[in-house]
Amino acid sequence: MDNVQLAGSVNERFQYYEKLVAELTMMSDMFMRNVLNILECAEYVLRVITENDDLELTEVVVQKDYKNLQGRSAILDCVAVNGRKEIYDIEVQQEKAGAIPKRLRYHSSIIDVHSLYTGEEFEKLPESKVIFIVDEESDAGVEPILHIKRTVRETGGDYNDKSEIIYINARMKEDTELGRLMHDFHCTKAEDMYSEVLAKRVRVLKETREGVETMCKEMDKIYQVGEECGKEKGKYETAMKLLELGAREDMIAEAVGHSVEEIKRWKNDMKRQ
Structure with missing residues (x-):
């Protein structure tokens, strides 16, 4: 993955979001x-x-x-x-x-x-x-x-x-x-799903420009909330929400500019709360 962080431009953030959308499941x-x-x-x-x-x-x-x-x-x-x-x-x-x-x-x-x-x-x-x-x-x-x-x-x-x-x-x-x-x-892909009812909607959200933009806008709301919390606390809040969404630790680390080890520590802290 390219070195795209959430602190970059809107376009850079949306490039990151698009990659994340591809990995999301309904367990998010x-x-x-x-x-x-x-x-x-x-x-x-x-x-x-x-x-x-x-x-x-x-x-x-x-x-x-x-x-x-x-x-x-x-x-x-x-x-x-x-x-x-x-x-x-x-x-x-x-x-x-x-x-x-x-x-x-x-x-x-x-x-x-x-x-x-x-x-x-x-x-x-x-x-x-x-x-x-x-x-x-x-x-x-x-x-x-x-x-x-x-x-x-x-x-x-x-x-x-x-x-x-x-x-x-x-x-x-x-x-x-x-x-x-x-x-x-x-399932991360609609084609792997048993239910055509659910697959139809997943296809829209992941495989159409309108659907992907909808998901990217939702993710950018998470980023904006993090920004309002202050720079470092904002990174933590964003990382916690991305963990809840099921994002991989390495993707989160790249997004917020911290090491994978730091993300794992935050994750363990979250479990103890």
Whole structure:
């Protein structure tokens, strides 16, 4: 790769971004959002995960901002709603450290808080599913998918509060519909994907000028945020975001002008946070 750093001109930055776009997969939250912002793609993913071929979505919002005036707010990757007003939150994480049980619980609760109007009956609270697709197995088990619901300890029965957390081990690429979906989430090329629905969108984002420019503009927003943080801190913030996107350590090192060893140290620091 040419010696292109993010500190260079806009054209130099975009040359770097184009190379990075070619390596992105749907395990990158930013790339996943740009795939699932097409209703048909989000619908396909949810049909596979829920094993419901009749599921039909009416709305998809990416980077849904849930404000909390009393505490911590949250921006969710992809929030979808079906015809019965049931809510789905789809998140991807490279490591299980970003998908601890209390975070999943918080996502579920913040959706609930924003689902009722003042004075509305609790019975109107919609059914919700918080789905985390993680590139590591859960501490709770090695199954490819875990469905987590509240139960009554004394009877073992379902508490039936209509909320569910689904944890998917993205590394489990078995010869099942879910396994093939996880395979597609790891593909860098549309031609290698099983699903033509997803491949069609990936092709647009990676193989058309309009799609590549869309992704480059999103990446430049990350760079601009880093610039606002100050020179050195900005490099750190940019590197952390690129790590979350799944960029290679050597590419990040070249982008921010640091050694690969320094990037690895930052990555280890991030894991400990």
